[in-house]
Amino acid sequence: MTINQSLLNQVRAALGSSINPNLTARSQIFDLFEAYIFSFLIEAARSELNVDIDYIDTNNNKATTFTFRTSPGQIFNGLYTHAEITFQRKRPLEAHVGVRVSGISKVLHECDLLIVEKSEAEFCRNNSVSPQSSKVMLAVECKYYSPRNFGIKLAREFLGLTNDFSSNCKYYFVYNTTSSSVEELLAHHKNGRWFRYVVPSQLNDVDLLKSEFKNAIKNFIASKKYSI
Template sequence: MSTISDLLDEIKSLLTIGSAPYRSTADLSDVYEGYIFSLIVSTASRNGASVSYEDVYGTKVNKLVFRTSPGQLYGDSQPFTHALIEFNGAPPLEVHLGVRVQGTSGVLHECDVLVLPAEEAELSRVQRIAPRGSQCLLIVECKYYTSTLDIGLARNFEGLRADIRTQDELFVSNIGSPSIVRYLAARKRGYERDVVPSSSQTEYLQAEIRKSFRKFLSKHTPSVVI
């Protein structure tokens, strides 16, 4: 079982930063979300994207501050950090932690990790409204548990996915659950289990993330190959 120190070390390594973007009181589940965020950013970088970090005001930053509770993308109670990802010739993307998006029903949903067009994120900040889930590229539901994963988690994820309707969605956990495997497989939903530092499953997750970037690029800059 990975410790907070393991996850924090991996976050710093993947993001090539000097200090961890969490306070010492952060929960394991929060840090796990940051770890998945880091895998997304690292995948983009490995596939030729330039990556930088900004706060909610659009200022470039080197010291990162990650959320440990859900909030609005435009929330400015603290200078929370998001990643800016730019593939050559394609519209820029942003990666956020713990922000709410609007579903097709008009209901707001929390996304553990969210990848969306920078244009949609900027609209959220300017108009102070939640971004539209239908305009987003990828949502990742992150579950870090020290005991069995309950099937209710997968059912909740299915409800989230059905209302948000992003391009892609993934359910990711640090441990496995046969019932969740069966449930999500029957619905053709993405599920990567046992994703922890140094596990082979990490590479499988990054392969799925790469597929999401490839779909995005095929629509905007099909000449770019990743």
């Protein structure tokens, strides 16, 4: 089985039988990789009791196809699908792929994946503005590279992004390969959360990331800050 097909199978399994992704085994590997990591967020949310997950299209209807963005855009435009996640007595959340977020400096940054409060997402759609990083619960930078092209520049870019994001947001750097120089730099900066070898063949590394996402969801549920 090809890596593309393996990633796609995981995405389909996580979304469930009621909806299919617009991606195929012929889609670009980096688009499939983002969808693959997105599927872990869905699984993490679904692992909790009393959760409702709906897939919503641009017209605010339940989607019949999950349309993943294949290039970054604004949360208030473009034809795409997002997941709406609701836990009992908690502010509802939305999970998105490929949207821009406003940092502390007010500069816009591209986020491959993010979970944001639904109220913030609705405000942004209604007013054509980007989400504030202080309203983002979790963001993920996804990188699928060959080992020879995975360099320290990518780690520097990630660390720069974390410095412009609110401390309210947990920001993750997730990639398919490894690099001693990249990981030495990331390990030196404690505000960076990084996960390597996240591919179907590396089950231990995949499970580490899945556990991290589940813990992030558990902390959200336990926090009085997000109660209603």
